[in-house]
Amino acid sequence: MAAKDLFSTGVQRARRFYLESGSTRADLRVVCGGWERCSSDYEVRRDGFPMFGIEYVAGGEGDLTLGGRPYRLSPGTVFSYGPGVAQVIGSDRRRVLDKYFVDFSGRAGERLIADAGLDGGQVRQVAAPERISVIFEDLIVNGLRQTAYSGAICAAIxxxxxxxxxxxxxxxxxxxxxxxxxxxxxxxxxxxxxxTVRSLAVAAAQCGVSEAYFCRLFQRFDRQSPYQALTRLRMREAVRRFETPGSRVATVAAAVGYDDPFHFSRVFKRVYGVSPQQFRRVRARSAPVDALD
Known part of the structure; x- marks a missing residue:
């Protein structure tokens, strides 16, 4: 399928790329992608699409009908479509849509779409909109390079x-x-x-909710328990502190809320796959010489 058959008309500005055909058996293959600022009369009507597509609204407003269900588009909305999924996409005339898109094929993409809750033509919202915009921008930059590695790099992105x-x-x-x-x-x-938080019960109380409700909120919106979230935050800070030459395991453990350095070491290894001592040795070998003086 040619680029002209995939790209929308009725846009004011666009940055779009189209990658040459690779292996049709690839586990994940990016076909095209980009960013579009729609015109006030922008409208797309399709009975389906020959591959998988994801669109992400970065700005403006619009209307979407996906699989017969209407939605109001606003910044942070993400939706998917594919074979057999009818779609009508229109921009608001005053607050025109700014949106990113990527079209792709492959079983890995199908599985990951399902994991994200976007299979079969679904609409969701993003709790971290700037993060998604940054990834799309990286995709566009690498897609436009058109090198021998663009396809593989875009698939990874x-x-x-x-x-x-x-x-x-x-x-x-x-x-x-x-x-x-x-x-x-x-x-x-x-x-x-x-x-500084000593327990989840204390954290919940400081937030004015019960510990049980605190846990339910994280399971529903974060796909992890608050204990897992807290552990990752502490381990991230531990890694930052280990960047300092001469840092000691016991000192870092205490600084990130662990009274027992042996328990801290077990948790660190569970998160990163290596012990704090191994991590420090690797960092020391890769650090600039003047950083070790």
Missing amino acids: LRHLLLALCECAVPFGTLATPGFATYARCRRHLEEHAL
Whole structure:
């Protein structure tokens, strides 16, 4: 299929790429992608699409009918389509759509779309919109390079995009609910106080909710328990502190909230696959000479 058959008309500006055909048996193959600023009369009507497509609204507003169901598009909305999924996409006349898109094929993409809750033509919202925009921009930059490696690089970036959507996409309409607002407040509190919070019960109380509700919020909106979120925040800070030459395991453990350095070491290895001592040795070998003086 030629690029002209895939790219929409009725746009004011666009940055788009089309990759030459690779192996049709590839586990994941990016066909095209880009960014579009729609015109006020932008409208796309399709009975289906020959491959998988994902579109992400970065700005403006519009209307979408997907599989016969209507949705109002706004920044942070992400939706998918594919074979047999009818779609009508239109832009608001005053606040025209800015949107990213990527079209692809392959069984790996199909699996990851399903993991993100976007299979069969679904609409979701993104809790971390800037993160998704950055990934799309990286995809466009590499797609436009048109080198011998562009296809493989874009496929890797698409995997990154789909995994990020697995992590931060939530059901459509969620972002406006009181429950999500409470979760966002609890998540922010955990991020700001990860090194000093002594228990989940204390963190929940500081946020003004019960521990049971605190846990349900994270399971619903974060796809992980608050304990897992807290552990990852602490381990991330531990890695940062290990960047300092001469840092000691016991000192770092205490600084990130672990009284027992042996327990800290077990958790660190479970998260990163290596012990703190192994991590420090690797970092020391790769550090600049003047950083070790």
